[in-house]
Amino acid sequence: MPRPRPLIAGNWKMHGTLAEAQALACGVVACDAAAELLVCPPFPHLHPVAAALAGSAVALGGQDCHHAAKGAHTGDVSAWMLRDLGASYVILGHSERRADHAESDALVQAKAVAAIAAGLRPIICVGETLAQREAGQAEPVVAGQLAGSLPPGFAEAGGVVAYEPVWAIGTGRTPTEADIAALHASLRAEVLRLCGAQGAGLRLLYGGSVKPGNAKAILALADVNGALVGGAALMAADFLAIAAAAA
Ligand SMILES: O=C(CO)COP(=O)(O)O
Numbered sequence: 001m002p003r004p005r006p007l008i009a010g011n012w013k014m015h016g017t018l019a020e021a022q023a024l025a026c027g028v029v030a031c032d033a034a035a036e037l038l039v040c041p042p043f044p045h046l047h048p049v050a051a052a053l054a055g056s057a058v059a060l061g062g063q064d065c066h067h068a069a070k071g072a073h074t075g076d077v078s079a080w081m082l083r084d085l086g087a088s089y090v091i092l093g094h095s096e097r098r099a100d101h102a103e104s105d106a107l108v109q110a111k112a113v114a115a116i117a118a119g120l121r122p123i124i125c126v127g128e129t130l131a132q133r134e135a136g137q138a139e140p141v142v143a144g145q146l147a148g149s150l151p152p153g154f155a156e157a158g159g160v161v162a163y164e165p166v167w168a169i170g171t172g173r174t175p176t177e178a179d180i181a182a183l184h185a186s187l188r189a190e191v192l193r194l195c196g197a198q199g200a201g202l203r204l205l206y207g208g209s210v211k212p213g214n215a216k217a218i219l220a221l222a223d224v225n226g227a228l229v230g231g232a233a234l235m236a237a238d239f240l241a242i243a244a245a246a247a
Pocket residue numbers: 011094164168169170171172207208209210228229230231232
């Protein structure tokens with residue numbers, strides 16, 4: 001099977017003013033990368049960023065959604081609302097949400113079901129803590145998260161898995177290339193087990209301190225089909241340099 005087209009996704013987290021978000025979006029559209037590009041701004045910036053991206057090939061995504069389609073859920077945002085604003089992806093189960101909002105695998109799975117029903121592609125995040133890695137538990141932890149979080153029909157819906165070791169996020173530390181390759185090989189085996197043959201074409205992203213300087217080596221690894229980028233996605237030049245490394 002040919003390698004899937006890489007996806008370079010920027011998770012802007014809870015950063016920036018509206019003006020900064022618009023400027024960043026305008027900087028990112030000036031790009032003709034071979035990879036698919038995606039930006040995921042904070043909710044209040046989704047609509048103006050959608051306007052800035054209009055007519056470009058850069059996709060828009062949310063950073064979370066509720067598991068219900070609508071209702072009395074103060075402060076929440078539904079997958080349908082994201083779709084209505086022009087989003088095509090949604091990040092789900094990021095370790096910051098799992099930690100800050102006590103999100104379980106079952107809740108992440110319910111959100112993914114809602115996302116697919118709304119026509120969004122879920123990007124489901126998994127990853128071990130430093131203690132789990134040091135205990136030699138990285139692969140079983142991630143396999144357990146996948147088994148609990150992936151919904152039926154995930155591969156058919158164009159779902160994406162992002163492996164983000166918690167200890168590599170925002171720290172400047174990354175696993176060795178051999179460790180990323182080994183973990184991604186185990187991820188591939190697991191998605192093939194969970195999704196059947198369709199799992200062969202499912203994109204597996206690496207995330208955690210991806211920078212212009214390490215992107216080429218990471219993106220060249222087998223079964224690494226793109227990157228989920230945090231800090232480096234807040235500078236258009238850095239994000240585009242990472243995208244160029246995926247060519
Ligand atoms: O959490 C991440 C993306 O979702 C990674 O963040 P950093 O690239 O800042 O380490």
